[in-house]
Amino acid sequence: MSASSTRMTKARKVSIAGIAAAGTAAITLSLIPNGSTADEAAAKAAPVAWEVDAKTAKTLSAESHIASQKTAIETKVEAAAKAAAKAEADTAVKAKLAVATKKAAAETAVKKRVEAKTVASRSVAAKPVYANNLDGWIRESLDIMKKEGIPGSYNGLHRNILRESSGNPRAINNWDINAINGVPSKGLLQVIQPTFNAYHVAGTPFDLYHPVANIVAAANYAADRYGSIDNVFGAY
Known part of the structure; x- marks a missing residue:
């Protein structure tokens, strides 16, 4: 190798220095294909991002549907439980009402019998007894x-x-x-x-x-x- 080939030209030195100074930015730029701009690179990467977003949306939609179904089922279960509780309460109220009605009827019947006996007793007591002479x-x-x-x-x-x-x-x-x-x-x-x-x-x-x-x-x-x-x- 000749001396001229082993020696860096001034232009190369400047190029290396620029890369060193630019650091990461220079590396990033070096990843962009020759003849391509940053916008073109982003445009080429966009379909990948769109595909990822579509999968995520589909997953979220499925999860939302499941959550919606779960909520609907829970609502139906809650409504059924409330209906059953109401029916049970109504049955209990009707049973209590029937017992109360029967008790009231029995008390009324007893009261009437007592009143009838009282009236009869008063009638007997009020009826004068005459001597047989x-x-x-x-x-x-x-x-x-x-x-x-x-x-x-x-x-x-x-x-x-x-x-x-x-x-x-x-x-x-x-x-x-x-x-x-x-x-x-x-x-x-x-x-x-x-x-x-x-x-x-x-x-x-x-x-x-x-x-x-x-x-x-x-x-x-x-x-x-x-x-x-x-x-x-x-x-x-």
Whole structure:
């Protein structure tokens, strides 16, 4: 090799110095193919970047779709759980309502039975008890007469009873005109059967000898004929 060939020319020295000074930049420029600019290099690299971006977008789209499906499933599961919870709550409410209704009905039935018994007890307690004698018969007759609107007093009844039968409910007259005609006077106030039949008061026994029925029928007849049993002082 000649001396001229081993020696660096001035131009080469400057070239090497420039490369050293430029450092990395020079190296970078050296990677660009001869006759190509930086823009052309970027343009040639762009398809690779676009391809990478398309794959990434496709991956993200798939992941988004999966996430969307997952969210939809979770929403459906949550809605189903809420519906089941609501149905269970409604069933529980209906069951409680049925129990409450049944309990209320039972309490109402018991209350009605208690009230009925109370009313019955009061009715029994309120119903007077009459002695089975002349005084009791007259008092019971007066209560019936008052209810039926038949006038008369205790004294008027008592006075006529003593005169007619001396207080004997089985007394019978077998000698007067009525007896001769076949319809003898009977009972406390000596009433004949036709008169008893016509003036009998409903609610009393249909028995001429029954003391209360006899008194009430006689008082009813006297009220129609004389205005009141109190106005009777002899045979009537």
